[in-house]
Amino acid sequence: MSFDVDEDILQDFLIEAGEILEQLSGQLVELENDPDNSDLLNAIFRGFHTVKGGAGFLSLDALVDTCHGAENVFDTLRNGGRQVTPELMDVILQALDTINDQFAAVQAREDMTAADPELLAALEELSKPGDALPDTASTEPEAEAEAPAPEPEQEQAPSSAGGIDEMTDDEFESLLDELHGPATVAKPEPAAPTPSEPSPNSSDSDEMTDDEFEALLDELQGAKSAPAKTEPQPEPQPSASNDEMSDDEFEALLDALHGNDAPKPIAAKPEPKPEPKPEPKTESKPEPKPEPKQAPKAQPAPKAKAPSKKPSAAGRGAPPAETTVRVDTRRLDEIMNMVGELVLVRNRLLLLNSNTNDEELGKAIANLDVVTGDLQGSVMQTRMQPIRKVFGRFPRVVRDMARNLKKEITLELEGEDTDLDKNLVEALADPLVHLVRNSVDHGIEMPDVREKAGKPRTGLVKLSASQEGDHILLSIEDDGAGMDPEKLKNIAIGRGILDPENAARMSDEEAYNLIFAAGFSTKEVISDVSGRGVGMDVVKTKINQLNGSVRIESQLGKGTRLEIKVPLTLAILPTLMVRVGTQSFALPLASVSEIINMDTKLTNRVDGQLTMIVREKAIPLFYLNKWLNRTQPENFDPAAGHVVVVTLGTQYVGFVVDALVGQEEVVIKPLDRMLQGTPGMAGATITSDGGIALILDTPSLLKQYAKRYVNR
Template identity: 45%
Template sequence: MAYDDSVAADFVIEAREIADRLGEQLVALEQLPDDAELLNAVFRGFHTIKGGAGFLDLAPLVEACHVVEEAFGCVRGGKRQADADLFDGAQALLDHVQRMLAELAAGQTLSPAPAHLCERMRLWAGDEATPAAPAAPVAALAAFAQGDGPVSDDEFEALLDQLHGGLPGAQPPPPPAPAPQPPRAARPEASPPAARAEPAAEATLRIEARRLDAIVNLVGELVLSRNRLKTLRSRFRDEELERAVTAIDVATTRLQGAVMRTRMQPVGRVFQRFPKLARDVARMLDKEVELVLEGADTELDRTLVESLADPLVHLVRNAIDHGIEAPAVRERIGKPRAGRVLLAARQEGDHIAIEVRDDGAGMDPEVLRAKAVEKGVLDAEQAARLGPEECYALIFHPGFSTRSNVSEISGRGVGMDVVQSKIRDLNGRVQIQSRLGLGTAFVVRVPLTLAILPALLVQCADRAFALPLARVQEVVRYDRSRLRWFDGHPMVDLHGQTTPLLGLRRWLGEREDDGDGHLVLVQSGDGCLGLHVDHVRGREEVVVKPLPRPLHALPGYVGATLTGDGRMALILDVDALGRAA
């Protein structure tokens, strides 16, 4: 059957959303097998994907969904009780459904689910199972097109049954009767208002992401012009100009907020895949785990939702593997057999905080110190000086792992450093909280959007630079009396702690300034860095622009922006500055 590529693209988007929900619903139904509403939701989810796949003549996808649908149909009909074999088989086939959807999205030929998995579902359903019917002609759709009335959900489901894999003999309901036509002499205006009214429905529009991105870029240009106007108005003492600039400022702020909201998505779109992930990992490790989701309706930028998926997957897997103890161990120490993993999101000002917390064994700083020395990350003297939080940060070191054996889940020394790197690429940071015997929490904080960056503008050698505000911890006057030297490297003594110091003038190759200037304390790498600058200009929301081509190969910069006075300011890479220090 020939079909438009846009139809397949729309199907993939919707089917992936349904499949993600199915993973969450299957886990919930396994815990509440008597919940009829959940059972119907699972049945309808597989049924809906099967119907769309049949319309597109995707036989392997139809078959995989059909055998699961038939098995749950037996449960709905009271023929069998749901058990672990059913849920294991359904989850395994759901993995293959998601894999086939990915193949369809990539334009690849679908590879069918393993025959033994489909046969396993058929055997479970017994005599109730029927083979999936081949795709039927679409003539039945034409019958519905002749009617003027709306098609109910039940009518549409019955139509899908007849077209694609429904029970033999199923017939669609007759098409809705045509609406009575007014007499020819009657004028449309004569019809009573109630007869012309349709039920109010919320209109939605699917739009390509690139078009939204183009609008965001245009709004960014408007924000830059607004900032320029706000700077210029101080030079003119004109009341009408002041009112006009103020009106533009208000309108631009509102427009910026409205456009940004169009790119916002609930983080729940990522969260809904984790119940299945937690179940699969727990079964693989012979552990019992309860996953709790909170704040799934918290919204953030679409690109951030997509980019956070992989880091959060690793953090949840890590919590189950490293954090949660085996059921027998938990019972022995007085804990419930099932461990608890919390995945929660909340908004904190212009940032989103996502927390992955477990009630497991916690992290032992002494074990981390010993492992760091053993792996040559630190010498014994350096390790002894580390505080607990600094010990926790050791797990972000490349190749660092406390596991003595390698498993399919972890222990290869790859993972946590990648998590930190990806979060930093999003201008975010990861904090660790842990209590031995009580559990560990990873708190990821990222900005609401990547298009607008809250920044601290600083000046050095008559040039402006921007520092991501999320990395700035403190700004103080620079005091030369605090300067220390350690192995030939400058350090600064602040609040009783010695922090590496980097003069921005020195880093730029300029002559050092004899004045005091300011010290900006920023988070860099696993620790802090004191950055010596000439002046601090203040906080400003900047629009991030790609670096000019001549600067692409220069280390230490992540982008550029225009300040309110029309000057270009380079956005500094604080991790690169830390390495330089």
């Protein structure tokens, strides 16, 4: 396979085909649940047809073959030749997987692997009608694919000349059929100009001779609309040999061929002096050529043509300008980085202005603050994508798992238009897949079990997204069996994850979070779906890396709900700036619950761990200067400082710091290569006073220095 084509053309194909293939997965699952939806059938057919056309233009033969096979099946389905069945959808989804693999190879500029011959044979077999209606089935799939029947909704389109801008592929192919087929109909007698059926001997050739095309133009533009008079015209008006055609004439031609105006029989090349019989009721569309002697009854003809004048070149004006432009995401990242630098300068100026009394300077800096904030919001918006790009894969995931596990499950999606940062969309894909698979495998019961429990046989999995301030809330909810906290505790004790004393003190919500512990699994038998105890641990680790949190609610026998909360963007991070010794650190503000003054009277030791009572609940307490400074300051006072309470899922942890600086928006800068991987450090930033502060990664910090609390 060669990619010696224009790069712009290839990129256009990759973008268009990529969007279509993303939609097809969800559309196919929806069609299986609603097999009588003709609009959906036609949309899927057009999707495969469009991808095939683009691939054919680029000579991607392997991709063309697979798309062609799937296209033929859907042409048979929409013509009533077959019915949508789960077995048929299994083959089509397998074909879609193959198309996606081939498309990925094109994206990577690699050679494609041809589809499995057995798959192509299965598609060919399914494209043949089975239990077909006598008048709708066709036994030539390739002919159907090249000239599909007009769609019902397209036949009902309003008949106006302006409709040329809304012509579908099927209508255009029908137009070509009219041009290529009936053009060779035998010349009718002048005395019998009524329409006739095409001759059975009509040529099937795709080529028209010059004489046939001129005859077509003569009939539709000149001979058809000739004024009703007996004097022979010296020359057809307008002449078919004229190379220029007005908008009105072209639209009249399309009207005649497209069905908006009943066409007259197409004759062969006219004789030099045709003498058509006058017909009083003959509908005519003469060109704007005044006839002084024309009878008044011929005047309504221009009125019938009036609609075709509205979209003419004089009335349409200039075409609308392009409103979109394709930009490389790396360019957007560079712009976002520069905006981040501008935010840092803004912060610096705000701090300097607080120490001066210059009113004019204060006004200028305040204006800069507003403009910078607006610019930051606008640039962030360009990086936003709807979470639909992630949600779109789940109908297929749930459908395949349900068939594999012999379960009956319905998936509901809400908030698909919720926007969040492009990087977050990509980062959330795998965690959400794990959670949805977990709901299907562990949550939803078998149909017979549900029926015995008084539930519908079909289980429900609901995936939703919404924006809450500067965060996105995602939830995965099912109406399955729910979780038993006591069973979870016993499994954790048996696997050595938890000791009995800690288990006895655990609340139900804390017990639910045991599923995120490394190596924890409720499955006794390992399968290709679950049972290895790594999925949920990966989920929590990934969400923590995104500065997000996970919360679980469950009720035994009723179902489970998981909530994920992540920031809108990772580029600019709201933080709480603190000081430990002489060094500044930044804590992600999203994880900060509250700040209280240190009071040794409220502290106590539990199992050797220093704790502090906060609203009748003991939380573990850690002095950051012991972890981060490595050496104990000479004037260290354990009763001084402030306690910053942070949340980790359902757990609360208190960090003792020496001083509070304040809230600040920072731009995350990656650590140098020598410092990358430092435990507890997510990056660095420049503070408003021009210094450098390290951004703390709270989960990683606890894993390094307080491992006994990692899995709690």
